Amino acid sequence: MLTRRILGALVGATALSLALSVPALAEPIVIKFSHVVAPDTPKGKGATKFEELAEKYTNGAVDVEVYPNSQLYKDKEELEALQLGAVQMLAPSLAKFGPLGVQDFEVFDLPYIFKDYDALHTVTQGDVGKMLLSKLEAKGITGLAFWDNGFKIMSANSPLMTPDDFLGLKMRIQSSKVLEAEMNALGAVPQVMAFSEVYQALQTGVVDGTENPPSNMFTQKMNEVQKHATISNHGYLGYAVIVNKQFWDGLPADVRTGLEKAMAESTDYANGIAKEENEAALQAMKDAGKTEFHELTAEERAAWEEVLTPVHDEMAGRIGAETIAAVKAATAE
Numbered sequence: 637m638l639t640r641r642i643l644g645a646l647v648g649a650t651a652l653s654l655a656l657s658v659p660a661l662a663e664p665i666v667i668k669f670s671h672v673v674a675p676d677t678p679k680g681k682g683a684t685k686f687e688e689l690a691e692k693y694t695n696g697a698v699d700v701e702v703y704p705n706s707q708l709y710k711d712k713e714e715l716e717a718l719q720l721g722a723v724q725m726l727a728p729s730l731a732k733f734g735p736l737g738v739q740d741f742e743v744f745d746l747p748y749i750f751k752d753y754d755a756l757h758t759v760t761q762g763d764v765g766k767m768l769l770s771k772l773e774a775k776g777i778t779g780l781a782f783w784d785n786g787f788k789i790m791s792a793n794s795p796l797m798t799p800d801d802f803l804g805l806k807m808r809i810q811s812s813k814v815l816e817a818e819m820n821a822l823g824a825v826p827q828v829m830a831f832s833e834v835y836q837a838l839q840t841g842v843v844d845g846t847e848n849p850p851s852n853m854f855t856q857k858m859n860e861v862q863k864h865a866t867i868s869n870h871g872y873l874g875y876a877v878i879v880n881k882q883f884w885d886g887l888p889a890d891v892r893t894g895l896e897k898a899m900a901e902s903t904d905y906a907n908g909i910a911k912e913e914n915e916a917a918l919q920a921m922k923d924a925g926k927t928e929f930h931e932l933t934a935e936e937r938a939a940w941e942e943v944l945t946p947v948h949d950e951m952a953g954r955i956g957a958e959t960i961a962a963v964k965a966a967t968a969e
């Protein structure tokens with residue numbers, strides 16, 4: 637009995653001393669990934685996929701925390717937070733890089749610059765895309781990838797069939813001078829506003845309308861507060877996934893390799909679902925029956941193009957004529 641008790645005490649003591657001598661496991665490196673859209677969108681799903689793969693390929697050395705829906709920061713704040721190191725990863729819309737001083741990204745906002753996803757990919761998956769991402773380095777940011785969303789719908793509470801239908805309408809835009817020029821060309825009054833505020837602004841009439849791909853329009857319930865929408869596909873909205881450069885460069889090499897693999901795979905995933913997600917969102921909004929969806933006739937589309945394409949020349953000074961030429965050369969068939 638006594639021996640058993642001593643034995644028990646000895647086993648306990650050994651376990652304790654073992655526990656004390658084993659060094660505490662290193663805390664995982666936390667990557668806060670902040671974004672402004674719903675989890676159930678191409679970007680939201682891409683971020684979730686990255687979280688899963690990053691943790692897997694680094695064997696848990698990294699803990700990715702995804703904060704969707706502007707939970708942590710709104711549009712402009714999140715870029716400041718990244719530069720300050722309060723978050724490590726973002727995927728802002730390409731229309732939101734102007735305030736960082738990288739105006740070339742507004743090339744993606746030019747009306748009708750991409751005919752379809754294939755044309756877009758010649759840029760985002762090619763040399764021009766690499767050149768654009770490299771411009772971020774000087775701002776303390778490393779660009780990792782481009783993620784697709786989709787082509788935009790114009791919406792309001794009145795039908796938008798001809799440029800004249802926009803006269804005097806207050807239209808919410810992202811913080812891009814190209815989008816401002818686009819709305820001015822249509823005779824509308826552009827209003828820059830954070831994404832998280834759009835639904836309420838539409839509901840209360842602070843703005844009359846907006847533009848967004850179907851997935852954003854649907855997941856923010858904008859269709860519940862817009863009576864009309866035109867499937868105009870007049871412009872594109874997509875993302876660059878970016879990290880704080882100092883953070884990224886300071887990672888152990890093997891961790892960074894794991895994260896690069898996770899990013900490559902989640903990029904393929906996000907870009908593989910974007911088109912379908914947008915088609916499904918459009919269908920869901922049609923089924924919901926709150927918004928009347930309009931298609932343009934060839935003649936109406938030509939009238940939009942006539943008014944909107946001069947924005948390319950108007951904005952060449954801001955974006956950089958060389959950048960616009962590089963995108964046009966890459967997409968030329």
Ligand code: LMR
Pocket residue numbers: 672673711728729785810830831848852873
């Ligand atoms: C918007 O502000 O309309 C979009 O940039 C939101 C997003 O991230 O897709």
